[in-house]
Amino acid sequence: MAGQTEQLLNAILADIDAGRLNPGDVLDEAGLATRHGVSRTPIREVLIQLETAGLIRRLPRKGAVLFKPTLEEFLAILEVHAQLEGQAAGLAARRMTQAQAAELEQIVQACEAHAAQKGDGDPNGYYQLNLQFHGAVATASGNPFLVEMIKTNARKLMAYYRARYQYPGSIAQSATEHREIAELIFAHDRAGAAATMMQHVQFDQVTVMDLLAALG
Template sequence: MAGQTGQVLSAILKEIERGGLNPGDVLEEAPLMAAHGVSRTPVREAFIQLEAVGLIRRLPRKGAVLFRPTLEEFLAILEVHAKLEGQAAGLAARRMTPAQTADLEKIVCACEAHAQEKGDGDPDGYYQLNLRFHEMVALGSGNPFLVEMIKTNARKLLAYYRARYRYPGSIARSAKEHRELAALIADHNASEAEARMIRHVQFDQVTVMDLLAALG
């Protein structure tokens, strides 16, 4: 049963990260049961786990709805998420291995190439590169508990970060900031890497309101 629950849970999380599920989308039990060839119990157990970390809100006898934050909730989550990402960057500047640093350089180059070759085009493609960049920085922190906390918070905001790249100039700006962050990490400048990452992942309140309206 645990394996079936994990199968359903993993599939839902992948859809959130891929952009197949967005805030406010309804998750119904029957389609999930059919898609994964499982009974209702593993689906409900997966829902319980998702609800425990705040990713869904269950509906009586219907299924669940993917978490869609209010403005106040968004800003509160973002405040915590920015600090976690910043801490990861600071730790990565102290702990990232040479092999990890080389891998980070590759993804930064991929981000720069995307920005140069495609401009504002293919925001979803750039979003996937951005996910990989942040994942590599988090892994470079050498703290698996911090990595999981970042993933949990990030999944509540992924749709909004994805939508952010549809704004003109945002991809080029992001790629430039990735380069700056990678340089600080490679130079072992922990305090500046932490502060720079916090600024990198923040939104101003006007942008937040625009994104909430766009995905509402």
């Protein structure tokens, strides 16, 4: 049973990461049982874990619904998330290994190539590169607890970050900022890497309102 619970949890998290599940989507127990071939017991265990992590909410007559933030919630989560991402970048500037640096450089080059070759096209493809970039920086922090906190917070905002790349020029800007952050990390500039990463993941309130409306 524990194996089924873990597999189902990982499958749902993968659906969130890939954009197959979005804010406000209903997690129907019967549908999950049919799709994943599991009984109701592991499903209910997974829903408890997702609710504890703040990734779903239980709503009357709807059941389990993927977390959909209000403006105030979005800004509050973003404030925490920016601090976590900045801390990871700062630690990476101190702790990144040569192998991790090579991996990050490869990802940054892929982001730059995407921006140069595809422009504003294929925003979903670029978003997957963006996930790789942030994942590589978080891993290089050398703090697995920080990595998990970043992942949990990111999944609450993931659909909105993905939607951001629909805006003209946002992919090119992101790729440029990835290069800036990477160079600061490579230079072991802890303060600069942390501050630039925090600025990179932030949204202004007008943009947040636009994204909430777009995914409303």
